[in-house]
Amino acid sequence: MDSSQFRKAAHAAIEDIIKYRDTISERNVLPSISPGYLGPLLPDAAPEDGEEWSKIQSDIDRVIMPGLTHWQSPKFMAFYPCNASLPGILGDMYSGAFNAAAFNWICSPAVTELETIVMDWVGKLINLPDCYRSDGEGGGIIQGTASEVVVTAVVAARERILRRRLIDMPEGEEKIDKMAEMRGKLVAMGSEHAHSSTQKAAIIAGTRFRAVPAPQSAGFAVTKAALRKTIEECKARGLEPFYYTATLGSTATCAIDDLVGIAELAKEFPDIWIHVDAAYAGSALICPEYQHLTKPMEDFDSFNFNLHKWLLVNFDCSAFYIKRRKDLIDTYSIVPSYLRNNFSESGLVTDYRDWQIPLGRRFRSLKVWFVLRTYGVNGLRVLIRNHIKLGEYFHSLLLSRTDVFKVITGPAFALTTFVLNPKKVEGATEAQDLLAGNKLTQEVYEAVNRKGEFFLTSGVLDGVYAIRVVSATENAEEKYLKALFEGLIELAGEYRDGYRD
Numbered sequence: 001m002d003s004s005q006f007r008k009a010a011h012a013a014i015e016d017i018i019k020y021r022d023t024i025s026e027r028n029v030l031p032s033i034s035p036g037y038l039g040p041l042l043p044d045a046a047p048e049d050g051e052e053w054s055k056i057q058s059d060i061d062r063v064i065m066p067g068l069t070h071w072q073s074p075k076f077m078a079f080y081p082c083n084a085s086l087p088g089i090l091g092d093m094y095s096g097a098f099n100a101a102a103f104n105w106i107c108s109p110a111v112t113e114l115e116t117i118v119m120d121w122v123g124k125l126i127n128l129p130d131c132y133r134s135d136g137e138g139g140g141i142i143q144g145t146a147s148e149v150v151v152t153a154v155v156a157a158r159e160r161i162l163r164r165r166l167i168d169m170p171e172g173e174e175k176i177d178k179m180a181e182m183r184g185k186l187v188a189m190g191s192e193h194a195h196s197s198t199q200k201a202a203i204i205a206g207t208r209f210r211a212v213p214a215p216q217s218a219g220f221a222v223t224k225a226a227l228r229k230t231i232e233e234c235k236a237r238g239l240e241p242f243y244y245t246a247t248l249g250s251t252a253t254c255a256i257d258d259l260v261g262i263a264e265l266a267k268e269f270p271d272i273w274i275h276v277d278a279a280y281a282g283s284a285l286i287c288p289e290y291q292h293l294t295k296p297m298e299d300f301d302s303f304n305f306n307l308h309k310w311l312l313v314n315f316d317c318s319a320f321y322i323k324r325r326k327d328l329i330d331t332y333s334i335v336p337s338y339l340r341n342n343f344s345e346s347g348l349v350t351d352y353r354d355w356q357i358p359l360g361r362r363f364r365s366l367k368v369w370f371v372l373r374t375y376g377v378n379g380l381r382v383l384i385r386n387h388i389k390l391g392e393y394f395h396s397l398l399l400s401r402t403d404v405f406k407v408i409t410g411p412a413f414a415l416t417t418f419v420l421n422p423k424k425v426e427g428a429t430e431a432q433d434l435l436a437g438n439k440l441t442q443e444v445y446e447a448v449n450r451k452g453e454f455f456l457t458s459g460v461l462d463g464v465y466a467i468r469v470v471s472a473t474e475n476a477e478e479k480y481l482k483a484l485f486e487g488l489i490e491l492a493g494e495y496r497d498g499y500r501d
Ligand code: PLP
Pocket: 079, 080, 144, 145, 146, 147, 148, 195, 197, 247, 249, 250, 251, 277, 278, 279, 280, 306, 318
């Protein structure tokens, strides 16, 4: 493809993208194809000769569109959002054009320096304590996903505790043996409602994992007492808890752990690395009314949130902040001769490869920069507050029909979880009611997704099967929540009648 062909193709692609985004609400969110749909639509092998862009582009509609789940639709209310935006798309375009594996500062100084500056901007914007800023001992780095951040933190925490425990031991075989023995006793911890990424990170790090109970009576959050109990139980068994993921907005209900209490524990157990995962809810910290939540971070080690969830930066973009960047560098800096250069040796530059697991890195800060400048802080606050209001609106709809629905949690950061009440039966036990309610809720939930117009997710909370609704796409509006609500009422009527027959 030469420049003039690219110009024509790119213009056509942009027109296509604009049309797609402008008409997205007219589509069902979920595709209606079956697994394996794509194979018969494509040839068995790559074409021998190059094809015209117009032919390739036409296959987007024919081949790709039928298999898409439309995450940018206002009728997407599943999981958490994954919001793209037009300035974010422009950022990705430029990043593609400059394409580089910018692992060292010299590999593309603008990639490193813009990332440092933009991460400091964002840290300030969400009121993260100054200790996370790059002008002190801390700093921010962009990673792909929260899961990558958590693995990076868990492995660094594991190495930090081994270094601390074996500081006086001379290097050599004996130390290596001791480290291997100690690793088997290390325990990473996370709330029972923390995202599965902590458990996965423990598997990758070769440590144990322990879930800290977070029952409904505690609002599905981890309390200081619960964390202390888990730590003490581990210690009583001769194990060494070394890491905890505190959650600011759990996946199931958007619950917030007792961060103030956990900060007190952090002072008592300074060898436990505390990481705060605010993957979704962290974006709300741009609004002053949520910023009191960041105070305890002073006593923690690291923090992350995904700008690609709620802050309009295209996937992937997880902001990872560290209080002492040395904790990462001590683990991840390995410098073979082919990576050496005078700038790195000078100590005047940041080489982000020393803060992360992969070597190469994309120019992700461009899309953050474009989004922040296009919307401005005020524009982004309007977006978040609008979604919070929509959450309250949906919650009020549920409360207007307590004969049909029961709210389980929320609205919390726009997420509400709820169940459907089964038909009353004289003399039914609590257990029978629970079973009937679970079945009814699951049936209705599955019926909504089968229709495909809306996409919801569900979860089991202390044995209760609950539907989650979070409407936080850029184009979210009350009318879509109203339509969903009316659809739920209709389905409730269908499934509830004769349900216990
Ligand atoms: N942490 C929380 C609280 C989440 O809700 C999620 C996903 O929804 C994740 C982590 C994982 O995010 P990622 O896909 O960025 O790894």
